[in-house]
Amino acid sequence: MTTDGHTVPRTGNGFIDVTHAALMDRVGTIRRACAKGVPRHVVVPHFDAFVDEMHAHFDHEEVIIRAAGFHRWEEHANQHAMLEQQLVRLVDYVRECDVTGDFLCTVAGTLDAALCRHEIRHDGEYAALVRSASAAPDGPDLIRWDSRYELGIAPLDAQHRQLADCLNELHRASLGHAPEADVAALLEQMHDHAQAHFAMEEGVLRSVAPSRFVAHRAHHQALNAQFARVRQAVESGGLDAGVAARDFLRFWLTDHLLGSDRVAFAGGTVTRQ
Numbered sequence: 001m002t003t004d005g006h007t008v009p010r011t012g013n014g015f016i017d018v019t020h021a022a023l024m025d026r027v028g029t030i031r032r033a034c035a036k037g038v039p040r041h042v043v044v045p046h047f048d049a050f051v052d053e054m055h056a057h058f059d060h061e062e063v064i065i066r067a068a069g070f071h072r073w074e075e076h077a078n079q080h081a082m083l084e085q086q087l088v089r090l091v092d093y094v095r096e097c098d099v100t101g102d103f104l105c106t107v108a109g110t111l112d113a114a115l116c117r118h119e120i121r122h123d124g125e126y127a128a129l130v131r132s133a134s135a136a137p138d139g140p141d142l143i144r145w146d147s148r149y150e151l152g153i154a155p156l157d158a159q160h161r162q163l164a165d166c167l168n169e170l171h172r173a174s175l176g177h178a179p180e181a182d183v184a185a186l187l188e189q190m191h192d193h194a195q196a197h198f199a200m201e202e203g204v205l206r207s208v209a210p211s212r213f214v215a216h217r218a219h220h221q222a223l224n225a226q227f228a229r230v231r232q233a234v235e236s237g238g239l240d241a242g243v244a245a246r247d248f249l250r251f252w253l254t255d256h257l258l259g260s261d262r263v264a265f266a267g268g269t270v271t272r273q
Helices: 014-035 040-067 073-096 101-121 127-133 154-175 180-208 210-235 241-265
Strands: none
Touching: 014 040, 014 101, 014 241, 040 073, 040 101, 040 127, 040 210, 040 241, 073 101, 154 180, 154 241, 180 210, 180 241, 210 241
């Protein structure tokens, strides 16, 4: 629920819903501080944190809805970009200008109202699809490996399968309420496998489709940033490991396997083993 009493619809994806709630909590903190007349220099860091969290939320949400098969994900991403541009301009003004307390309250209310409108009006468009895609699978594995995940390039397919195995192990650990140290070790292992895989994939792509190398490397950099943020949230206790695995990392990995890699390696010539 927002600070104005509006109920933000739940999407059925635990990760999206948790980050929605965290954003609204951040806005609530800002509104309460402004209402109490807290000095601008004290409130501004909360505005900056809001911008950072909003950007990450939109970025992660786009991964999930794209991997879930929401065909209008690009339109949704454009909505995110326009909303973010508008709200960042407001926050920049607050940061750079000596504004009054009343103006701070107005900006905080605008953040609240704009986010609420977006989440009620636009996020509902994908909710049914994402709810279905986010359902916990039968059995212990989040990703059951089959031929649809394969590029036909043996070393890359082996590494992709290794990443899926890491994710499945993390999921099983969360189901078994594994100790925090074990979860941290699994996240470290998945990170190491991802780094090795991205390096090899970029090397192969540079040789078979050099015109796509720069864009795909940028894609890997985005994946690294997303994983790092989720890992930090889990290890700090701010995000449940099961939610991270089931409701974000599953989509993060399948989007890479079935989305960007298919485009990057389409038509490339490489020795297949």
